[in-house]
Amino acid sequence: MSAAGEREELLELILAHSFERRKVVLASGRESDFYLDLRATLMRPRGLRLAGRLVLEKLRAGPPVDAVGGMAVGAVPFVAAILAAEAERDAHSDLLGFFVRKEAKKHGTGRRIEGAFRSGMTVALVEDTTTTGGSTLEAVDAVGEAGAKVARVLCLVDRGEGAAEAFAERGIALEPLFARADLPV
Numbered sequence: 001m002s003a004a005g006e007r008e009e010l011l012e013l014i015l016a017h018s019f020e021r022r023k024v025v026l027a028s029g030r031e032s033d034f035y036l037d038l039r040a041t042l043m044r045p046r047g048l049r050l051a052g053r054l055v056l057e058k059l060r061a062g063p064p065v066d067a068v069g070g071m072a073v074g075a076v077p078f079v080a081a082i083l084a085a086e087a088e089r090d091a092h093s094d095l096l097g098f099f100v101r102k103e104a105k106k107h108g109t110g111r112r113i114e115g116a117f118r119s120g121m122t123v124a125l126v127e128d129t130t131t132t133g134g135s136t137l138e139a140v141d142a143v144g145e146a147g148a149k150v151a152r153v154l155c156l157v158d159r160g161e162g163a164a165e166a167f168a169e170r171g172i173a174l175e176p177l178f179a180r181a182d183l184p185v
Contacts, residue, residue, distance in 0.1 A: 034185050
């Protein structure tokens with residue numbers, strides 16, 4: 001199947017399993033008349049595979065990065081899907097993955113960033129849905145404090161409510177697979 005066909009199939013899965021027209025209060029505190037729960041798509045074999053492959057394609061088409069990561073818990077399966085797609089493409093790839101905790105662990109190593117992460121890396125962050133970009137901006141800060149550079153932010157769906165502008169203020173372009181215009185709103 002072509003990339004365009006896979007993109008269309010993923011959008012159909014998102015609309016069937018993750019999109020609802022109803023009033024909700026978002027993590028940003030804003031009220032919305034539609035809800036997106038992309039975990040319902042990412043926790044399906046076909047949805048996870050398509051998301052991983054399509055975002056990897058977008059990742060590979062832009063400036064190179066050493067690793068891909070995101071905020072726990074939401075980005076963990078998404079990062080794993082991207083790495084699995086990369087392993088299918090190139091079993092000897094050097095692309096690594098990590099995730100950022102809301103706060104450092106209180107036991108063990110006490111790390112806030114887990115996985116194959118090290119200072120000096122250039123990384124991409126991924127998010128399933130962006131609204132204002134708040135949680136991913138937290139990850140941008142944590143990665144920067146740990147000595148790495150966030151070069152890119154990719155997401156499955158940008159709700160079009162300020163995230164792109166918030167990342168642009170930090171000199172980072174938001175690269176969505178789908179935008180608000182792709183949704184029936």
